[in-house]
Amino acid sequence: MTFINIIYNYPYAISFILLVVGIFIIVNSKNLIMKIVGLNIFQSAVILFFIIIAKIDNAIPPVVTEHTTKQLSNPTPHVLMLTAIVVSIATTALAYSIILIIYRQYHTINEDVITKHMNNEEN
Amino acid sequence: MLVDHFLLISLLVLLSATTLSLIVTRQLIIVSLLMSFISVFFTIIYIILDAIDVAITEAAVGSGVSTILLLAIIYLTKSYKISIAQYKILSFNGILSIISLIAFLLILISVLPFTPIFGDANNPAHITNIYKVYTQASYETFGISNAVTMILGSFRGFDTLGETTVVFIASLGVYILMQTLLSVNLSKSFLKTIHLNENNESRIIQSAILLLISVMLLFGLYIQFHGDYGPGGGFQAGVVVASAYFMLLLSAPNSAINMILKEDMIVKILSLGVLIYILTGISSMIFGNKFLDYAIFSTDIKSAYHTGLFCIELGVGATVFAAMTIIMSKFYKLINNSL
Numbered sequence: 001m002t003f004i005n006i007i008y009n010y011p012y013a014i015s016f017i018l019l020v021v022g023i024f025i026i027v028n029s030k031n032l033i034m035k036i037v038g039l040n041i042f043q044s045a046v047i048l049f050f051i052i053i054a055k056i057d058n059a060i061p062p063v064v065t066e067h068t069t070k071q072l073s074n075p076t077p078h079v080l081m082l083t084a085i086v087v088s089i090a091t092t093a094l095a096y097s098i099i100l101i102i103y104r105q106y107h108t109i110n111e112d113v114i115t116k117h118m119n120n121e122e123n
Numbered sequence: 124m125l126v127d128h129f130l131l132i133s134l135l136v137l138l139s140a141t142t143l144s145l146i147v148t149r150q151l152i153i154v155s156l157l158m159s160f161i162s163v164f165f166t167i168i169y170i171i172l173d174a175i176d177v178a179i180t181e182a183a184v185g186s187g188v189s190t191i192l193l194l195a196i197i198y199l200t201k202s203y204k205i206s207i208a209q210y211k212i213l214s215f216n217g218i219l220s221i222i223s224l225i226a227f228l229l230i231l232i233s234v235l236p237f238t239p240i241f242g243d244a245n246n247p248a249h250i251t252n253i254y255k256v257y258t259q260a261s262y263e264t265f266g267i268s269n270a271v272t273m274i275l276g277s278f279r280g281f282d283t284l285g286e287t288t289v290v291f292i293a294s295l296g297v298y299i300l301m302q303t304l305l306s307v308n309l310s311k312s313f314l315k316t317i318h319l320n321e322n323n324e325s326r327i328i329q330s331a332i333l334l335l336i337s338v339m340l341l342f343g344l345y346i347q348f349h350g351d352y353g354p355g356g357g358f359q360a361g362v363v364v365a366s367a368y369f370m371l372l373l374s375a376p377n378s379a380i381n382m383i384l385k386e387d388m389i390v391k392i393l394s395l396g397v398l399i400y401i402l403t404g405i406s407s408m409i410f411g412n413k414f415l416d417y418a419i420f421s422t423d424i425k426s427a428y429h430t431g432l433f434c435i436e437l438g439v440g441a442t443v444f445a446a447m448t449i450i451m452s453k454f455y456k457l458i459n460n461s462l
Contacts, residue, residue, distance in 0.1 A: 005236045012238060014135040016231040020224050021142045027220045031205050033196060037154060040189070041142060044165060051174045056249070057242035061173040062270040063353055064262035071244070073173040074254040075270040079279060082271070083286035085180045086358045086443060089188055090293035093450040096196045097300040100457070103200045104304060 011052045018045035032102065032109040036095050043088045050077040131171050138164045149205050155193040162186045175354040176271045179346070183362040188447055195454040199461065266425035267432065268352045275356065276432040280415045283435070284400050287442050291397050294446035298390065301453040305460065332374040339367035347440045351429060357436040361443025368444070369451045386452075389445050396442025403434040 006013075018041055025038025054077040060068070062075035099109060106114050138161060145157050162185025169178035197203065239246045254270075261273035275283050347360030371380060404415040412419050417431025 003236050005238070005240060006232070008240050009235045009238055010132065011135060011241055012235060013232055014139055016228060017139050018142055019231075020228045021139075021146065023227075024220065024224050025146060027224075028217055029205075031151075031202060033151060033193070033200065033202060034154070034205065037145070037158060037193070040158070041145070041161070044161070044185075047177075048165070048168070051169055051172050051177060052241060053246065053248045054174065055172045055242055056244050056246075059173060059244075061175045061354075062254075062258060063175075064258055064268050064270060068262075072254075072258050072270065074246075074249050075258065075274055076254055076279075077248065078174045078177050078271050079274045080282075081174070081177050082180050082275065082356075082358055083283065085177065085184055086362070087286055087289050087293070089184050089192075090290045090297075090446055090450070092189070093192055093454075094293045094296045094300070096192055096454075097297045097304075099196060100199060100304055101300060109200050109202055 012049070015045050015049040015052060018042075018048065030111045032099050032111060033096075035111075036092060036099070039095070040088065040092060043084070047081045047084055050081050053077055127171055131168065134164055134168050134171070138168070151197045151203055151205065152194075155190055155197065158193060159186050159190045162189065176269070176356065176359070179354055179359045180362070183359055183366065187366050188362060188451065191451060192454060195458060199454070199457055264424065265428040267428060269350060269354065269356075271354070272350045272356050272432060272436070273428075276435050277415070277417065277428065280404075280435065283439065284397075284404070284415075287397055287400055287439050290446045291393055291442050294393060294449050297450050297453060301457065305453075305456055329374045332370055336367055336371055339363060339370070343367055347436065348433070350436055351432055357439030357441075358443055360436075361440045362447055364440070365444045365447035365451070368448055369455075372452060373455065389448055389452075392441050393445035393449065394442075396438040396440070396445065399438030399441065400435050403431060403438070407431075 022038045022040075022042030022045055025041065026035050029035055029038065054074040056071060056073050059071045059073045062072040062078065064072070102114065103109055106117055108114060141157050141160050141164065145154060148154050148157065162181060165185065166178050166182045169175075169181060257274055257278055258270040261267045261270045265273065265277075267273040343360050343364035343366075346355040346363060347357060350356035350360070368384075375381075403417075407416045407419050408414055410419045415431075415435075417428050418424060419427070420430040421427040
């Protein structure tokens with residue numbers, strides 16, 4: 001619990017920076033494509049966080065043969081993140097399809113313009 | 124290892140610099156370039172952090188499919204630039220978001236003195252030592268070298284079934300949504316060649332294809348079937364084979380394989396993958412065992428588990444291959460229609 005741990009735990013800090021950058025891009029950008037890019041960065045930050053947890057010092061990747069004598073890194077977070085990556089690309093493609101349908105309707109992907117059109121349609 | 128730490132620090136600094144420069148970029152093509160850089164950095168970082176299966180997946184997915192989709196949607200929505208008004212940072216909402224996000228980041232970093240040390244073997248993530256049970260049992264009892272494939276296929280097989288179904292549903296959603304946008308007849312646009320006035324482009328792709336396609340297909344199938352003994356498995360192999368098939372589609376749309384492997388066949392492969400997974404589970408139940416218990420496939424338990432993992436990885440590989448192919452070919456058809 002000493003403050004020198006901030007230096008030892010530098011990978012977590014990078015994961016947190018990526019998280020915050022992802023949220024910033026999602027909240028502040030008006031272009032719909034940039035929002036999905038921010039979502040991808042957010043997902044990558046979460047995946048990086050799990051992979052950082054799994055690492056053990058002086059350990060080798062979790063592939064066992066009869067010559068294995070050293071300690072292995074924890075493979076359970078690897079398994080969860082493997083499927084998370086493939087699922088993230090499938091859901092990103094789905095988000096892009098929805099953006100294309102919005103584009104066909106409003107001919108723009110600027111969030112402010114779309115909101116203005118929607119408010120005009122309501123009135 | 125000092126070299127490992129130095130490499131990791133430099134890669135992480137490059138990664139954060141690239142991500143921060145994404146905020147101020149005004150052109151979306153450069154955004155796609157930076158995103159593929161980020162994916163390459165992630166791949167190398169995962170290798171340094173001993174996550175080799177995750178590194179293969181990130182390399183195939185992030186640098187390959189993700190960049191294609193981003194470029195495709197930039198072209199289809201004709202939004203090449205981000206105007207300065209689209210980042211309203213100086214409004215009230217913008218300043219509020221910056222202040223709250225910086226506060227959030229400081230709170231997260233203030234937790235760092237109390238988290239377990241990076242690389243500590245007494246991490247709470249390792250504390251039950253379940254991973255030692257997994258890795259030992261994986262090799263000694265079942266003869267599977269790659270602990271990640273063993274956990275994915277057998278110890279946490281249910282989760283993988285759910286994830287494969289999620290990929291299936293997302294791809295089906297893309298298929299259905301794109302059908303409303305593709306108003307022309309499917310078979311006509313599918314056989315449409317690349318325009319003759321861009322002959323040079325197709326020549327380049329075709330000559331590159333001859334060298335690459337056989338290597339990529341062989342590599343993809345190698346990853347599929349070698350997943351038990353090294354990094355690999357169905358997820359990675361599905362993406363690599365889909366990339367190879369999509370290259371074939373791009374370069375030679377009239378080739379013989381497109382007459383045989385049509386669009387509806389690929390949708391059938393999509394559902395066939397999930398079906399193979401479920402049938403492997405149910406076939407254990409027929410002989411009295413539990414769902415997804417592979418012990419009945421053979422008398423020797425090692426070959427039984429090899430057979431069981433082979434079948435479910437086949438299902439996962441088929442679904443992921445069909446999902447990625449549908450996604451990429453739908454975007455390709457949309458671009459072809461608007462040319």
